[in-house]
Amino acid sequence: MTQNETDISYQIVDPSSDDNIKKEEKNQYEDILKDYFQTDVNLVKLYSEWSKADENFCKIAKDYQGVRMLRQDPVENLFSFICSSNNNIQRISGMIEKLCDTYGTHLLRHEEVSHYNFPTIEALADREVEAKLRVLGFGYRAKFIQQSAAKIVENGGREWLLNLRTLPYNEAKTALMTLPGIGAKVADCICLMSLNHACAIPVDTHVFQIAKSTYMPHLKATKSVTDRGYNEISTFFQNLYGPYAGWAHSVLFSADLRHLKVQVDNKRSSSQSSQDEKPSRAKQKKTRVKSQ
DNA sequence: GGCCGACCTGTGAG
DNA sequence: ACTCACAGGTCGG
Numbered sequence: 380m381t382q383n384e385t386d387i388s389y390q391i392v393d394p395s396s397d398d399n400i401k402k403e404e405k406n407q408y409e410d411i412l413k414d415y416f417q418t419d420v421n422l423v424k425l426y427s428e429w430s431k432a433d434e435n436f437c438k439i440a441k442d443y444q445g446v447r448m449l450r451q452d453p454v455e456n457l458f459s460f461i462c463s464s465n466n467n468i469q470r471i472s473g474m475i476e477k478l479c480d481t482y483g484t485h486l487l488r489h490e491e492v493s494h495y496n497f498p499t500i501e502a503l504a505d506r507e508v509e510a511k512l513r514v515l516g517f518g519y520r521a522k523f524i525q526q527s528a529a530k531i532v533e534n535g536g537r538e539w540l541l542n543l544r545t546l547p548y549n550e551a552k553t554a555l556m557t558l559p560g561i562g563a564k565v566a567d568c569i570c571l572m573s574l575n576h577a578c579a580i581p582v583d584t585h586v587f588q589i590a591k592s593t594y595m596p597h598l599k600a601t602k603s604v605t606d607r608g609y610n611e612i613s614t615f616f617q618n619l620y621g622p623y624a625g626w627a628h629s630v631l632f633s634a635d636l637r638h639l640k641v642q643v644d645n646k647r648s649s650s651q652s653s654q655d656e657k658p659s660r661a662k663q664k665k666t667r668v669k670s671q
Numbered sequence: 672g673g674c675c676g677a678c679c680t681g682t683g684a685g
Numbered sequence: 686a687c688t689c690a691c692a693g694g695t696c697g698g
Contacts (some may be wrong), residue, residue: 674698675697675698676696676698677695677696677697677698678693678694678695678696681691681692682690682691682692683686683689683691683693684689684690684691685686685687685688685689685690
Protein backbone atom coordinates (compact mmCIF):
# COMPACT_ATOMS: atom_id res chain seq x y z
CA MET A 380 0.00 0.00 0.00
CA THR A 381 1.10 3.54 -0.68
CA GLN A 382 -0.48 6.90 -0.06
CA ASN A 383 -0.27 10.44 -1.29
CA GLU A 384 -2.16 13.57 -0.24
CA THR A 385 -5.52 12.31 -1.45
CA ASP A 386 -5.45 8.56 -2.16
CA ILE A 387 -4.39 5.22 -0.81
CA SER A 388 -3.31 2.73 -3.47
CA TYR A 389 -3.06 -1.00 -2.95
CA GLN A 390 -1.64 -3.89 -4.89
CA ILE A 391 -2.59 -7.54 -4.63
CA VAL A 392 0.07 -10.19 -5.07
CA ASP A 393 -1.47 -13.61 -5.68
CA PRO A 394 0.46 -16.12 -7.82
CA SER A 395 -2.46 -18.55 -7.79
CA SER A 396 -4.77 -16.14 -9.55
CA ASP A 397 -4.70 -14.67 -13.06
CA ASP A 398 -4.11 -11.03 -13.80
CA ASN A 399 -7.69 -10.13 -14.58
CA ILE A 400 -9.25 -9.17 -11.31
CA LYS A 401 -12.99 -9.66 -11.18
CA LYS A 402 -15.30 -6.98 -9.92
CA GLU A 403 -16.52 -9.04 -6.95
CA GLU A 404 -12.97 -9.89 -6.06
CA LYS A 405 -12.02 -6.25 -6.09
CA ASN A 406 -14.96 -5.35 -3.88
CA GLN A 407 -13.95 -8.05 -1.47
CA TYR A 408 -10.44 -6.62 -1.09
CA GLU A 409 -11.79 -3.14 -0.66
CA ASP A 410 -14.19 -4.32 2.01
CA ILE A 411 -11.25 -5.78 3.91
CA LEU A 412 -9.35 -2.51 3.62
CA LYS A 413 -12.34 -0.40 4.61
CA ASP A 414 -12.79 -2.54 7.68
CA TYR A 415 -9.07 -2.37 8.51
CA PHE A 416 -9.01 1.43 8.25
CA GLN A 417 -12.47 1.80 9.79
CA THR A 418 -13.46 4.26 7.09
CA ASP A 419 -17.00 4.37 8.40
CA VAL A 420 -15.73 6.42 11.34
CA ASN A 421 -15.99 10.12 10.50
CA LEU A 422 -12.58 11.37 11.50
CA VAL A 423 -13.11 14.95 10.33
CA LYS A 424 -16.05 15.32 12.67
CA LEU A 425 -14.13 13.80 15.57
CA TYR A 426 -11.10 16.07 14.98
CA SER A 427 -13.42 19.03 15.12
CA GLU A 428 -14.88 17.91 18.44
CA TRP A 429 -11.49 17.19 19.98
CA SER A 430 -10.17 20.53 18.75
CA LYS A 431 -13.06 22.30 20.42
CA ALA A 432 -12.37 20.49 23.69
CA ASP A 433 -8.59 20.91 23.70
CA GLU A 434 -6.51 23.83 22.57
CA ASN A 435 -3.32 21.78 22.41
CA PHE A 436 -4.98 19.17 20.23
CA CYS A 437 -6.20 21.90 17.93
CA LYS A 438 -2.65 23.13 17.47
CA ILE A 439 -1.25 19.69 16.72
CA ALA A 440 -4.14 18.46 14.56
CA LYS A 441 -3.31 20.69 11.61
CA ASP A 442 -0.04 18.83 10.98
CA TYR A 443 -1.43 15.40 11.83
CA GLN A 444 -4.63 14.94 9.90
CA GLY A 445 -6.01 11.53 9.11
CA VAL A 446 -4.47 9.66 12.03
CA ARG A 447 -6.81 6.71 12.16
CA MET A 448 -6.97 3.68 14.44
CA LEU A 449 -6.56 0.39 12.59
CA ARG A 450 -8.94 -2.45 13.35
CA GLN A 451 -6.38 -5.20 13.75
CA ASP A 452 -6.76 -8.91 14.22
CA PRO A 453 -6.90 -9.58 17.98
CA VAL A 454 -4.59 -12.62 17.92
CA GLU A 455 -1.90 -10.79 16.00
CA ASN A 456 -2.38 -7.70 18.10
CA LEU A 457 -2.24 -9.49 21.44
CA PHE A 458 0.99 -11.39 20.87
CA SER A 459 2.63 -8.43 19.19
CA PHE A 460 1.97 -6.26 22.22
CA ILE A 461 3.24 -8.90 24.61
CA CYS A 462 6.50 -8.42 22.71
CA SER A 463 6.37 -4.66 23.21
CA SER A 464 7.00 -4.49 26.96
CA ASN A 465 10.13 -2.60 27.98
CA ASN A 466 11.32 -2.85 24.40
CA ASN A 467 11.98 -0.75 21.31
CA ILE A 468 9.99 -0.71 18.08
CA GLN A 469 12.78 -2.01 15.88
CA ARG A 470 13.30 -5.13 17.95
CA ILE A 471 9.54 -5.62 18.39
CA SER A 472 9.11 -5.65 14.61
CA GLY A 473 11.88 -8.19 14.24
CA MET A 474 10.35 -10.41 16.89
CA ILE A 475 6.94 -10.37 15.20
CA GLU A 476 8.63 -11.29 11.93
CA LYS A 477 10.30 -14.23 13.68
CA LEU A 478 6.99 -15.39 15.13
CA CYS A 479 5.52 -15.54 11.62
CA ASP A 480 8.54 -17.14 9.98
CA THR A 481 8.82 -19.77 12.70
CA TYR A 482 5.21 -20.63 13.51
CA GLY A 483 3.11 -19.18 10.68
CA THR A 484 2.06 -20.96 7.52
CA HIS A 485 3.66 -20.15 4.20
CA LEU A 486 1.68 -17.72 2.05
CA LEU A 487 3.85 -17.12 -1.00
CA ARG A 488 7.32 -16.48 -2.30
CA HIS A 489 7.72 -13.05 -3.79
CA GLU A 490 10.86 -11.30 -5.00
CA GLU A 491 12.89 -14.19 -3.60
CA VAL A 492 11.43 -13.68 -0.14
CA SER A 493 9.05 -16.11 1.53
CA HIS A 494 6.13 -14.64 3.42
CA TYR A 495 4.25 -16.26 6.30
CA ASN A 496 1.04 -15.31 8.03
CA PHE A 497 0.70 -14.77 11.75
CA PRO A 498 0.66 -18.04 13.73
CA THR A 499 -2.46 -19.47 15.30
CA ILE A 500 -2.91 -19.41 19.07
CA GLU A 501 -2.61 -23.19 19.09
CA ALA A 502 0.79 -23.07 17.38
CA LEU A 503 2.07 -20.68 20.05
CA ALA A 504 0.64 -22.78 22.89
CA ASP A 505 2.97 -25.70 22.19
CA ARG A 506 5.25 -26.55 25.13
CA GLU A 507 8.48 -26.21 23.22
CA VAL A 508 7.68 -22.65 22.11
CA GLU A 509 9.23 -20.96 25.14
CA ALA A 510 12.65 -22.56 24.72
CA LYS A 511 12.69 -21.89 21.00
CA LEU A 512 11.71 -18.24 21.37
CA ARG A 513 14.41 -17.82 24.00
CA VAL A 514 16.97 -18.99 21.46
CA LEU A 515 15.48 -16.56 18.94
CA GLY A 516 16.13 -13.67 21.33
CA PHE A 517 12.71 -13.01 22.81
CA GLY A 518 14.09 -12.80 26.35
CA TYR A 519 11.62 -13.08 29.18
CA ARG A 520 8.72 -12.54 26.78
CA ALA A 521 9.15 -16.09 25.46
CA LYS A 522 7.43 -17.54 28.52
CA PHE A 523 4.62 -14.96 28.42
CA ILE A 524 3.81 -15.80 24.82
CA GLN A 525 3.60 -19.55 25.36
CA GLN A 526 1.72 -19.27 28.64
CA SER A 527 -0.79 -16.71 27.35
CA ALA A 528 -1.41 -18.85 24.28
CA ALA A 529 -2.00 -21.92 26.42
CA LYS A 530 -4.37 -20.03 28.67
CA ILE A 531 -6.37 -18.61 25.78
CA VAL A 532 -6.73 -22.08 24.30
CA GLU A 533 -7.99 -23.22 27.70
CA ASN A 534 -10.50 -20.35 27.75
CA GLY A 535 -11.87 -21.17 24.31
CA GLY A 536 -9.25 -19.99 21.84
CA ARG A 537 -9.80 -17.37 19.15
CA GLU A 538 -13.55 -17.33 19.81
CA TRP A 539 -12.93 -16.33 23.42
CA LEU A 540 -10.75 -13.46 22.29
CA LEU A 541 -13.21 -12.27 19.65
CA ASN A 542 -15.99 -12.36 22.19
CA LEU A 543 -14.19 -9.63 24.15
CA ARG A 544 -15.42 -7.28 21.43
CA THR A 545 -18.95 -7.74 22.69
CA LEU A 546 -18.15 -7.11 26.38
CA PRO A 547 -18.00 -3.68 28.03
CA TYR A 548 -14.52 -2.12 27.88
CA ASN A 549 -13.69 -2.68 31.55
CA GLU A 550 -14.61 -6.34 31.46
CA ALA A 551 -12.57 -6.95 28.32
CA LYS A 552 -9.58 -5.20 29.86
CA THR A 553 -9.85 -7.18 33.11
CA ALA A 554 -10.10 -10.44 31.19
CA LEU A 555 -6.99 -9.65 29.19
CA MET A 556 -5.05 -8.78 32.33
CA THR A 557 -5.48 -12.32 33.65
CA LEU A 558 -3.02 -13.41 30.94
CA PRO A 559 0.71 -13.46 31.74
CA GLY A 560 2.67 -10.60 30.17
CA ILE A 561 -0.42 -8.45 29.82
CA GLY A 562 -0.72 -5.55 32.23
CA ALA A 563 -2.83 -2.41 32.08
CA LYS A 564 -0.98 -0.79 29.18
CA VAL A 565 -0.85 -3.81 26.88
CA ALA A 566 -4.47 -4.66 27.70
CA ASP A 567 -5.50 -1.14 26.70
CA CYS A 568 -3.56 -1.41 23.44
CA ILE A 569 -5.40 -4.61 22.59
CA CYS A 570 -8.77 -3.14 23.58
CA LEU A 571 -8.18 -0.03 21.50
CA MET A 572 -6.56 -1.51 18.41
CA SER A 573 -8.36 -4.79 17.92
CA LEU A 574 -11.39 -5.04 20.20
CA ASN A 575 -13.41 -1.96 19.20
CA HIS A 576 -12.97 -0.26 22.57
CA ALA A 577 -12.25 3.21 21.24
CA CYS A 578 -12.21 4.86 24.67
CA ALA A 579 -9.16 2.91 25.92
CA ILE A 580 -6.09 5.04 26.65
CA PRO A 581 -2.83 3.07 26.75
CA VAL A 582 -0.50 5.04 29.01
CA ASP A 583 3.02 4.20 27.92
CA THR A 584 6.20 6.14 28.58
CA HIS A 585 5.41 8.62 25.78
CA VAL A 586 1.85 9.34 26.87
CA PHE A 587 3.13 9.75 30.42
CA GLN A 588 5.59 12.40 29.24
CA ILE A 589 2.89 14.17 27.21
CA ALA A 590 0.53 14.16 30.18
CA LYS A 591 3.20 15.50 32.52
CA SER A 592 4.46 18.28 30.28
CA THR A 593 1.23 19.56 28.77
CA TYR A 594 -1.86 18.46 30.66
CA MET A 595 -1.15 17.44 34.23
CA PRO A 596 1.72 19.49 35.63
CA HIS A 597 1.13 18.18 39.15
CA LEU A 598 2.60 14.85 37.98
CA LYS A 599 5.96 16.40 37.14
CA ALA A 600 7.57 15.08 40.29
CA THR A 601 6.66 11.45 39.56
CA LYS A 602 9.32 9.43 37.82
CA SER A 603 7.40 6.44 36.54
CA VAL A 604 3.82 5.39 35.88
CA THR A 605 2.20 3.87 38.96
CA ASP A 606 -1.20 2.18 38.93
CA ARG A 607 -2.77 5.25 40.39
CA GLY A 608 -1.04 7.58 37.94
CA TYR A 609 -2.04 5.33 35.08
CA ASN A 610 -5.72 5.48 35.91
CA GLU A 611 -5.57 9.19 36.59
CA ILE A 612 -4.06 9.93 33.17
CA SER A 613 -6.36 7.48 31.45
CA THR A 614 -9.46 8.98 33.03
CA PHE A 615 -8.29 12.51 32.31
CA PHE A 616 -8.07 11.90 28.56
CA GLN A 617 -11.33 9.96 28.49
CA ASN A 618 -13.13 12.90 30.08
CA LEU A 619 -11.39 15.34 27.77
CA TYR A 620 -12.07 13.57 24.48
CA GLY A 621 -15.09 11.33 25.03
CA PRO A 622 -15.99 7.89 23.62
CA TYR A 623 -13.25 7.95 20.96
CA ALA A 624 -10.58 9.17 23.37
CA GLY A 625 -8.18 6.43 22.34
CA TRP A 626 -8.25 7.69 18.77
CA ALA A 627 -7.52 11.24 19.91
CA HIS A 628 -4.70 10.07 22.12
CA SER A 629 -3.06 8.38 19.13
CA VAL A 630 -2.93 11.73 17.33
CA LEU A 631 -0.94 13.19 20.23
CA PHE A 632 1.13 10.03 20.22
CA SER A 633 2.02 10.24 16.54
CA ALA A 634 2.99 13.86 16.93
CA ASP A 635 5.30 12.83 19.76
CA LEU A 636 6.81 9.95 17.79
CA ARG A 637 7.42 12.16 14.79
CA HIS A 638 9.42 14.41 17.05
CA LEU A 639 11.64 11.46 18.02
CA LYS A 640 11.92 10.16 14.47
CA VAL A 641 13.13 13.47 13.12
CA GLN A 642 15.88 13.55 15.72
CA VAL A 643 16.94 10.01 14.85
CA ASP A 644 16.97 10.75 11.12
CA ASN A 645 19.08 13.83 11.59
CA LYS A 646 21.66 11.86 13.50
CA ARG A 647 21.85 9.15 10.87
CA SER A 648 23.98 9.50 7.78
CA SER A 649 21.99 10.52 4.73
CA SER A 650 23.05 7.40 2.83
CA GLN A 651 21.51 5.26 5.55
CA SER A 652 18.13 6.92 5.38
CA SER A 653 17.97 6.79 1.59
CA GLN A 654 18.79 3.09 1.73
CA ASP A 655 15.80 2.61 3.96
CA GLU A 656 13.46 3.57 1.17
CA LYS A 657 14.97 1.68 -1.73
CA PRO A 658 13.60 -1.82 -1.10
CA SER A 659 9.99 -0.75 -1.12
CA ARG A 660 10.40 1.22 -4.33
CA ALA A 661 12.08 -1.62 -6.16
CA LYS A 662 9.40 -3.94 -4.92
CA GLN A 663 6.58 -1.80 -6.19
CA LYS A 664 7.89 -1.75 -9.74
CA LYS A 665 8.06 -5.50 -10.09
CA THR A 666 4.92 -6.29 -8.21
CA ARG A 667 2.11 -7.46 -10.40
CA VAL A 668 -0.54 -4.82 -10.10
CA LYS A 669 -4.00 -6.24 -10.20
CA SER A 670 -5.87 -3.36 -8.79
CA GLN A 671 -5.03 0.17 -7.99
C1' DG B 672 -3.04 -1.22 48.21
C1' DG B 673 1.10 1.15 46.56
C1' DC B 674 6.04 1.36 45.66
C1' DC B 675 10.46 -0.84 43.98
C1' DG B 676 13.84 -3.67 41.77
C1' DA B 677 14.64 -7.33 38.46
C1' DC B 678 14.01 -8.76 33.91
C1' DC B 679 16.09 -10.33 28.08
C1' DT B 680 18.14 -7.88 24.36
C1' DG B 681 20.04 -4.33 21.39
C1' DT B 682 21.60 0.22 20.55
C1' DG B 683 23.23 4.89 20.97
C1' DA B 684 25.35 8.27 24.02
C1' DG B 685 28.92 9.56 27.10
C1' DA C 686 36.66 -0.44 24.39
C1' DC C 687 33.33 -0.15 27.92
C1' DT C 688 29.76 1.12 30.84
C1' DC C 689 25.03 2.92 31.17
C1' DA C 690 20.46 4.30 30.24
C1' DC C 691 16.50 3.38 27.87
C1' DA C 692 13.15 1.37 24.79
C1' DG C 693 5.29 1.62 23.02
C1' DG C 694 5.93 -2.73 30.81
C1' DT C 695 4.96 -6.63 33.81
C1' DC C 696 5.57 -9.29 37.84
C1' DG C 697 6.57 -10.60 42.50
C1' DG C 698 8.06 -9.22 46.95
